[in-house]
Amino acid sequence: MHTSQKTKPRLRNYLRAWHNDHWFWPYLKQNKLRLALIFFVGVLTFICAGALMFTSGYLISKSATHPFNILAVYVPVVLTRAFGIGRPAFKYLERINSHNWVLNVVSKLRVQLYRTLAKDAAFLHEHQQTGKIFGLLADDLDHLENFYLRTIFPTIVAYLVWLLVTIVMGIFTWLGAIAVALILAVVLIVVPMLSLRQAASGYAVQKARKAHEYTTVTEHYLGLGDWVITHRQDRFTAAGNDDASVTQQSVAAQERFQRWRNFAIQVIFGLLALGLILGTQRLLGGSQRLANYSAAVVLSLFPLIDCFLPVAQAMAEVPLYSDSLAHLNELSASVAAAAPAPVAQADAPAAIQEIKFDHVTFAYGPDQPKLLDDFSLTVHGREKVAILGPSGEGKTTILQLLLGDLTPQKGQITVNGIPVAQLQQARPALFGYLNQAPFLFNTTIRANIRLGAPGAADDAIWAALQAVGLADVVRSLPAGLDTVVTESGQRFSGGQQQRLALARILLKKTPVLLLDEPTIGLDPITEQALMAMIMQASTDRTLIWVTHHLQGLEQADQAIFLTDGHISMAGRPATLYRDNARFRALYALDVGQL
Structure with missing residues (x-):
């Protein structure tokens, strides 16, 4: 009797599932x-x-x-x-x-x-x-x-x-x-x-x-x-x-x-x-x-x-x-019920004057702790801003919010005063994004870099390789641009893989570069060289990058530290090093002086 009573509703559920399929x-x-x-x-x-x-x-x-x-x-x-x-x-x-x-x-x-x-x-x-x-x-x-x-x-x-x-x-x-x-x-x-x-x-x-x-x-x-x-x-x-x-x-x-x-x-x-x-x-x-x-x-x-x-x-x-x-x-x-209302789209700005996080609060779900709590940040055009903090503090979340992949529960993110929700169609022309482990496909160097701009000529590809310091390396290869990268870029070292991926986004010529731990897994010398090259290649662009390391921040216009969803320290790295004892201690720990 118990089995029958439990089974009958399930049979009706099966029929209902097929009916609404x-x-x-x-x-x-x-x-x-x-x-x-x-x-x-x-x-x-x-x-x-x-x-x-x-x-x-x-x-x-x-x-x-x-x-x-x-x-x-x-x-x-x-x-x-x-x-x-x-x-x-x-x-x-x-x-x-x-x-x-x-x-x-x-x-x-x-x-x-x-x-x-x-x-x-x-x-x-x-x-x-x-x-x-x-x-x-x-x-x-x-x-x-x-x-x-x-x-x-x-x-x-x-x-x-x-x-x-x-x-x-x-x-x-x-x-x-x-x-x-x-x-x-x-x-x-x-x-x-x-x-x-x-x-x-x-x-x-x-x-x-x-x-x-x-x-x-x-x-x-x-x-x-x-x-x-x-x-x-x-x-x-x-x-x-x-x-x-x-x-x-x-x-x-x-x-x-x-x-x-x-x-x-x-x-x-x-x-x-x-x-x-x-x-x-x-x-x-x-x-x-x-x-x-x-x-x-x-x-x-x-x-x-x-x-x-x-x-x-x-x-x-x-x-x-x-x-x-x-x-x-x-x-x-669930996706149909949660689909947001269509938003009128705007054209990509010709130049970046300001990127602004205005009292942003975000959490993954209603029962989850807040990763960002009344977070505000202004990044001016062509500024280089580093975001630091322990793991789980929401550093990558900031980039995802700026891209429009995530939506804040409170506050607003704008580019030149335009909400990012209205810039989703212009997003490929506005942002170049390099994550922690960029994927390289089992095809030629030319094809991998052209993912950033499918119609780019070889001259533009060589210019991007020159900007990331790989032009001489590629020229030394017997097949040049036709050299097969192999699956996941295993033919090249970790630093070279990151540079190839960076060349891909530089080829797009987007006004904003977003980097998520671009030097993770690299040795200190390679990391220092890659960061110097990134700074040089992004001279005329706005750069926001997430990092755990204080090395390579010398050329940053602004460094912010996240703690419990808030900015606990902010300012030019040189100023922070001079005036902030905590920053000096963190820097000494990072470079191995303690």
Whole structure:
């Protein structure tokens, strides 16, 4: 009773999920001719399998009567060979067409997912865990792929074969056709529904228990010190055992059900075969010529087991697929609900007079601590501003807010008085952004740098390489600009990789450069040389860069330190070094003087 009450609402939820679906049905309705071909070839596969057994049974029976001439069994011999070849051939055609159709659909699903993510990247970044998004990409779409291949296609083919068997039986005896149809209905409708009920109940228990187990184990691990102090190691090691035990019992119960279910289906086919033996003897046993067909009819039944048995297992997997579909539909609904109202776009400013953060407050979600709290900062055109502070203080967040990837809960960010939300279409022409680990593609140096300006001539590329100090290095290579960088730029050192990426954004000639830890992972000498080169290359541009190091700040116009979402120190580095004891201590620590 308890299982039934829990299962019924879940069944209604499945139907509701399919009814409101935007990911499954729209693609199932596409390319109907290819789908029809898949189902047709799938039916032909089992027709050939049944016909192979039929002709083989007839051939055995006919041969047992010692025909006077080989020509008396020539046609069954040819048909046996034809159906024997046709069965694997049609199976191959069904597999290759179904997988081709599914892979095509899944590629479209991935494009739809990427477009969904792109509609409001800021909302997703603020409200969705990265792991959940990766889960959607890695698991849920794959579940839909399996849903097509392991549930929809086998089920539809089985129902078509069921209809065909009923029609063929009806040609000879309508009473027998009705009996066979009802017996097969148990296999194709009753047993799958029982499988769905049992799987839904078991899946719900396993899902709830696993979630509780993860929570319990995590909480115990975070309080590990308390467990050690109170000498309750046994209680700690037993955390989650009850949940794991219940989960294992549920899985074992499902496996037992599946074994008994498959056995029951085979018993049903055995009884059906026995009924056919008795029925064919009664209908065909009166004539020796017709009696040869008796074994053939019974043998043609057995290939149907391979056709009908997967339907029950397919229905048992519906809860897993429904959860994946619900995740995707919830994502679509949440993005649609959170989509911001369209904002009139402005042209990119010809020159930067001022970038202003005006009393900005930002947190990742309503229950998260504030990374920036009433934060204000003004950067004038062509200024070089360094943002420093411990990890997790919101330094990279400032760059993301300026780019428009994130939206503050309070305050406003403007460029020349224009809110950044109105500059999103002009963003590629306004900002050049270099993150901590810029990606270099497995193609030529020319192609990698041209990502910044696809139509740039070689002269402009050489100028960008000269600006970052790589022109001589590239000229020394045998292939020059046609040298292949290799995947992730492994052909070059860390400093050279950063310079190639910087050349890419310098080629864009944007008025604002944003650098997020551009020297991370580099040795001090390479770091110093790279920062000097960056300062020289950005002479006529506004530069904002995030860094952990105080070295290389000599040419900065302004350095700000973040603490608890506020600016705790700000000013020219030379002035801070002269007047601020804390800055001097930090600088000495950074350069290794302490």
